[in-house]
Amino acid sequence: GAVVSQHPSRVICKSGTSVKIECRSLDFQATTMFWYRQFPKQSLMLMATSNEGSKATYEQGVEKDKFLINHASLTLSTLTVTSAHPEDSSFYICSAIPWRDSFYGYTFGSGTRLTVV
Amino acid sequence: GQNIDQPTEMTATEGAIVQINCTYQTSGFNGLFWYQQHAGEAPTFLSYNVLDGLEEKGRFSSFLSRSKGYSYLLLKELQMKDSASYLCAVRDLPGGFKTIFGAGTRLFVKA
Numbered sequence: 766g767a768v769v770s771q772h773p774s775r776v777i778c779k780s781g782t783s784v785k786i787e788c789r790s791l792d793f794q795a796t797t798m799f800w801y802r803q804f805p806k807q808s809l810m811l812m813a814t815s816n817e818g819s820k821a822t823y824e825q826g827v828e829k830d831k832f833l834i835n836h837a838s839l840t841l842s843t844l845t846v847t848s849a850h851p852e853d854s855s856f857y858i859c860s861a862i863p864w865r866d867s868f869y870g871y872t873f874g875s876g877t878r879l880t881v882v
Numbered sequence: 883g884q885n886i887d888q889p890t891e892m893t894a895t896e897g898a899i900v901q902i903n904c905t906y907q908t909s910g911f912n913g914l915f916w917y918q919q920h921a922g923e924a925p926t927f928l929s930y931n932v933l934d935g936l937e938e939k940g941r942f943s944s945f946l947s948r949s950k951g952y953s954y955l956l957l958k959e960l961q962m963k964d965s966a967s968y969l970c971a972v973r974d975l976p977g978g979f980k981t982i983f984g985a986g987t988r989l990f991v992k993a
């Protein structure tokens with residue numbers, strides 16, 4: 766149990782276009798999901814906390830108009846990178862907590878490797 | 883501020899024991915996690931400590947001292963497949979789920 770599905774796994778897009786990444790909890794409801802970004806050989810940096818039915822909470826320095834987050838249901842959160850630029854190329858990972866007591870920590874999606882050319 | 887420190891890289895021999903240390907300074911504390919991450923993949927959960935002491939799970943053990951802001955991950959009987967990055971992470975808000983990650987320790991296991 767506790768599976769988080771993330772799609773696509775890899776995407777290449779042209780500079781100036783937008784890309785949508787989906788994160789689904791397959792066998793549990795996730796009122797809260799988290800979006801992280803990871804550059805090569807660096808750690809995961811929290812971008813935003815996605816809350817079902819309400820606006821996402823963005824971390825300092827993350828542009829909310831560039832990284833649009835929608836959490837319209839208890840099993841789906843989406844991250845849209847708008848007007849992508851080469852510096853947005855990174856590994857994007859979503860995560861959710863399957864149980865309220867959080868003993869098991871996050872369950873992560875498989876990640877999306879975004880390359881902007 | 884929030885700060886989690888761990889060594890950048892470590893090398894160990896197959897069959898040996900290795901200890902990866904982590905020190906943290908966070909505004910709050912609601913549990914410490916260790917994750918394993920292979921290159922190009924998402925992290926996978928290894929352990930969780932919220933009280934002081936040692937938690938053992940097979941070849942992996944994790945220790946926590948809240949007063950010292952210190953944890954370590956102990957890997958025994960190292961195998962080549964243990965070559966990966968190991969991330970120390972702290973949940974800093976009581977009752978919340980926001981987690982801050984350290985930069986990770988890249989472990990190389992050699993034959």
